[in-house]
Amino acid sequence: MDRANTVRNRAQRYGTTDSKQVKTTMYRSKTCGELRISNAGEQVTLAGWVQRSRKMGGMTFIDLRDRYGITQLVFNEEQDAALCAQANKLGREYVLQVKGTVSERYAKNDKMPTGDIEILVSELNVLNASLTPPFTIEEHTDGGDDLRMKYRYLDIRRENVRANLELRHKFCIAVRNFLDSKGFLEIETPVLIGSTPEGARDFIVPSRMNPGQFYALPQSPQTLKQLLMVAGIDRYFQIAKCFRDEDLRADRQPEFTQIDCEMSFVTQDDIISTFEEMAKYLFKEVRGYDLGEQPFLRLSWHEAMRRFGSDKPDMRFGMEFVELMDVLKGSGSFGVFNDAAYIGGICAEGCAHYTRKQLDQLTDFVKSPQIGAKGLVYARVGEDGSVKSSVDKFYTPEVLSQLRDTMQAKPGDLILILSGADAMKTRKQLCELRLEMGQRLGLRDKNKFSLLWVVDFPMFEWSEEEGRLLAMHHPFTAPRPQDIPMLDTDPASVLADAYDMVCNGVEVGGGSIRIHDAELQAKIFKVLGFTPERAQEQFGFLMNAFKYGAPPHGGLAYGLDRWVSLFAGLDSIRDCIAFPKNNSGRDVMLDAPSAVDPKQLDELKISLAADNE
Ligand code: ASP
Numbered sequence: 118m119d120r121a122n123t124v125r126n127r128a129q130r131y132g133t134t135d136s137k138q139v140k141t142t143m144y145r146s147k148t149c150g151e152l153r154i155s156n157a158g159e160q161v162t163l164a165g166w167v168q169r170s171r172k173m174g175g176m177t178f179i180d181l182r183d184r185y186g187i188t189q190l191v192f193n194e195e196q197d198a199a200l201c202a203q204a205n206k207l208g209r210e211y212v213l214q215v216k217g218t219v220s221e222r223y224a225k226n227d228k229m230p231t232g233d234i235e236i237l238v239s240e241l242n243v244l245n246a247s248l249t250p251p252f253t254i255e256e257h258t259d260g261g262d263d264l265r266m267k268y269r270y271l272d273i274r275r276e277n278v279r280a281n282l283e284l285r286h287k288f289c290i291a292v293r294n295f296l297d298s299k300g301f302l303e304i305e306t307p308v309l310i311g312s313t314p315e316g317a318r319d320f321i322v323p324s325r326m327n328p329g330q331f332y333a334l335p336q337s338p339q340t341l342k343q344l345l346m347v348a349g350i351d352r353y354f355q356i357a358k359c360f361r362d363e364d365l366r367a368d369r370q371p372e373f374t375q376i377d378c379e380m381s382f383v384t385q386d387d388i389i390s391t392f393e394e395m396a397k398y399l400f401k402e403v404r405g406y407d408l409g410e411q412p413f414l415r416l417s418w419h420e421a422m423r424r425f426g427s428d429k430p431d432m433r434f435g436m437e438f439v440e441l442m443d444v445l446k447g448s449g450s451f452g453v454f455n456d457a458a459y460i461g462g463i464c465a466e467g468c469a470h471y472t473r474k475q476l477d478q479l480t481d482f483v484k485s486p487q488i489g490a491k492g493l494v495y496a497r498v499g500e501d502g503s504v505k506s507s508v509d510k511f512y513t514p515e516v517l518s519q520l521r522d523t524m525q526a527k528p529g530d531l532i533l534i535l536s537g538a539d540a541m542k543t544r545k546q547l548c549e550l551r552l553e554m555g556q557r558l559g560l561r562d563k564n565k566f567s568l569l570w571v572v573d574f575p576m577f578e579w580s581e582e583e584g585r586l587l588a589m590h591h592p593f594t595a596p597r598p599q600d601i602p603m604l605d606t607d608p609a610s611v612l613a614d615a616y617d618m619v620c621n622g623v624e625v626g627g628g629s630i631r632i633h634d635a636e637l638q639a640k641i642f643k644v645l646g647f648t649p650e651r652a653q654e655q656f657g658f659l660m661n662a663f664k665y666g667a668p669p670h671g672g673l674a675y676g677l678d679r680w681v682s683l684f685a686g687l688d689s690i691r692d693c694i695a696f697p698k699n700n701s702g703r704d705v706m707l708d709a710p711s712a713v714d715p716k717q718l719d720e721l722k723i724s725l726a727a728d729n730e
Pocket of ligand 1: 336337338339378627628629672673674
């Protein structure tokens with residue numbers, strides 16, 4: 118399929134705005150996307166940007182573009198030499214208004230919806246001139262990332278960038294329709310709130326009226342939505358901006374958007390069924406994809422880690438982990454395995470033919486600093502079922518046959534094995550290898566979607582850095598009722614009443630049943646290493662509210678940017694955000710962050726440390 122068609126089909130699939138919805142204004146009677154052969158003979162007025170122009174003999178052709186499409190304009194030297202001369206001076210991205218007659222084209226272009234017609238121009242108004250744009254406004258632009266971000270307002274003129282924003286709009290409308298139909302109220306919560314010590318780093322904002330004091334931008338409206346439940350709102354949602362001062366990765370931005378939801382008088386099953394229904398609705402409405410009637414799979418966190426080494430497994434393909442401790446530890450003289458706390462393998466179907474070079478590439482991949490494995494062991498299963506491995510000399514043929522059978526490997530398969538002294542770390546490395554193999558084998562099709570819930574997360578995780586337990590989700594998450602007694606005896610084993618929705622290896626949403634009891638909340642803060650005074654100081658507003666009849670409640674937040682990226686098949690959430698930040702957290706278009714006027718700092722009673730001035 119050609120490129121123009123790909124973009125157009127995508128735009129159609131997501132339901133690009135119908136240009137007929139755009140009313141006539143003083144500047145135009147039609148848009149650049151709507152004229153067809155049935156309009157031939159009509160007098161029209163169009164307005165838009167010059168996409169490109171070409172001169173052929175006595176004729177000048179200009180492609181005029183607006184949000185809705187492109188229409189070809191024709192100027193004929195023989196009919197109006199002055200007008201044609203004017204047209205020949207127009208550069209790319211000039212803004213024009215033209216009047217003319219719709220006429221059938223001689224050379225039709227079936228790649229454009231307006232390709233059957235052109236406008237014979239009788240009047241031309243240049244509404245604005247343009248400098249030559251720094252990159253071409255086309256699907257495959259010649260502009261690099263930095264340039265596109267600096268001139269993002271030009272980048273957004275490109276059809277594929279705009280299609281992502283249109284998809285985002287459609288998505289938000291569908292979200293509002295669904296949640297409204299289920300009785301959720303959309304309520305805004307403040308953006309200037311207090312700083313809380315748990316979670317990621319806050320962005321802070323100095324207060325002029327309260328010198329020396331700071332607001333923080335919300336990492337999420339978590340506590341506020343819980344207070345709305347105490348307030349009896351019962352079902353809340355908000356398309357909320359969240360701010361986290363973290364190091365950035367491809368799917369992270371310092372500010373991002375959540376579809377934040379909370380419900381009262383619900384259990385985990387109630388929330389899961391509501392948001393599963395919502396996911397199916399969004400897929401159907403916005404992406405035209407049927408997830409089917411079946412409920413999503415639910416995996417416990419422990420099972421997800423054991424089978425896939427990840428709490429967000431990509432279930433578009435199998436290649437599940439097989440633990441090989443019983444087969445390989447102590448059954449031969451390979452010291453690395455004999456010392457390992459975990460040995461696991463995956464079976465890559467039909468990959469026994471991998472060359473030395475391909476295997477070296479995989480070895481380099483697992484040994485790269487991002488993955489950090491010590492090495493990769495492989496075993497090829499021959500057509501006769503015999504096993505040839507990189508550790509042949511340490512094991513008897515019987516052990517290698519046992520390896521093949523345990524892995525359920527068939528002739529022609531390739532077994533890849535990692536081991537390590539830290540079981541969790543090794544599983545995560547094997548997870549990366551599984552994803553890499555899935556990619557190489559074309560098993561991670563962007564047009565296929567596989568959703569599941571991961572449940573029963575541990576309540577806490579140990580932080581080496583802080584030397585204490587941290588909340589794995591957040592400190593307001595309730596432990597599973599049956600695990601509450603263990604808070605005193607073995608908090609590290611307590612499981613949370615928490616759940617994540619995962620799609621194609623991406624966490625698209627997560628939430629939990631919350632604590633609604635002041636005493637239990639105080640106890641959790643104690644496990645997290647807070648003194649009662651500090652807990653009161655930081656979270657007193659919430660614990661006090663719980664004393665006034667807090668209902669049982671729970672909720673979830675969907676990552677809006679991630680959903681839209683998945684639907685659009687994007688590699689980075691940046692491409693569905695109108696004005697994103699770069700990897701150093703900068704807005705290169707606005708040149709922010711930037712220094713401020715010393716007078717502003719004086720008003721805030723802030724002085725900069727000498728080395729920052
Ligand atoms: N506030 C949580 C988060 O940002 C989501 C939730 O628990 O509802 O991850």
